[in-house]
């Protein structure tokens with residue numbers, strides 16, 4: 374399989390959401406390989422601290438208000454969006470707009486600049502709550518999503534975003550590539566966003582380190598498949614940069630499916646905590662199983678996640694300490 378390393382040097386990248394968790398790691402890898410990065414971020418959920426160490430030009434602005442940008446651009450990565458369910462449900466308008474109106478603006482810029490590639494960070498949430506026979510879930514599964522519920526600003530926002538990308542690809546030949554990202558974790562993923570909790574892994578780590586109850590929702594038998602950020606960045610850059618992939622949609626994640634109760638126990642052990650598990654209600658529309666079918670990612674991208682949960686947790690906990 375060809376490598377993307379040589380395709381980055383001397384190229385200019387726009388990364389929306391570049392001060393967020395994923396965007397900052399993408400920016401860092403691109404700069405390390407000799408690319409030039411411009412970050413466009415309104416800091417609604419990202420933090421300037423995530424990108425301060427980079428050389429990247431930083432523009433503090435909202436993707437929904439940005440219609441044009443100066444200079445040459447070779448690639449665009451649209452990673453701007455709130456992603457944590459607890460937080461996006463408190464900011465539903467910002468969430469749906471970043472993935473529709475804001476995405477539309479970035480697709481127009483891609484058209485103006487005639488970019489070589491446009492990556493949209495879509496999500497496993499487009500699958501909603503798939504029945505067991507569609508887990509692991511392939512890209513061909515159309516989804517089982519509640520269009521009128523608390524998660525729909527994100528799920529349907531991303532689904533509409535995919536439709537925008539498809540439409541631009543068909544109508545204008547915009548070189549879109551869509552990643553359906555499954556739960557990703559690592560340093561810089563936050564345990565709190567305003568008064569909301571961020572994502573489950575940093576939340577459980579903080580609870581375990583403080584020897585507080587670990588708050589498992591429902592019976593804890595719901596599953597997620599956690600991908601370490603290094604692997605995720607590798608998959609995303611393969612999808613954006615390898616030849617012949619315009620118009621493709623590919624799952625990127627790790628297919629090691631775990632229940633949330635298993636995750637709670639693993640984290641408790643990793644920090645030698647005396648925490649107990651406290652069960653609470655399962656949030657409405659929380660998917661029961663989530664695991665990617667990675668056959669397409671392997672075939673088209675040569676992608677394979679390498680970091681095991683225990684290893685990735687060690688890095689994450691080290692960063693949080």
Ligand code: UDP
Pocket residue numbers: 457458459556570571572573574576588589590591595597633655656659660
């Ligand atoms: N979760 C939990 N306790 C918490 C936070 C989350 O049991 O304190 C569960 C949540 O219900 C979901 C899973 O952990 O089943 C992952 O939640 P997260 O908010 O990280 O993201 P999601 O995968 O739902 O987008």
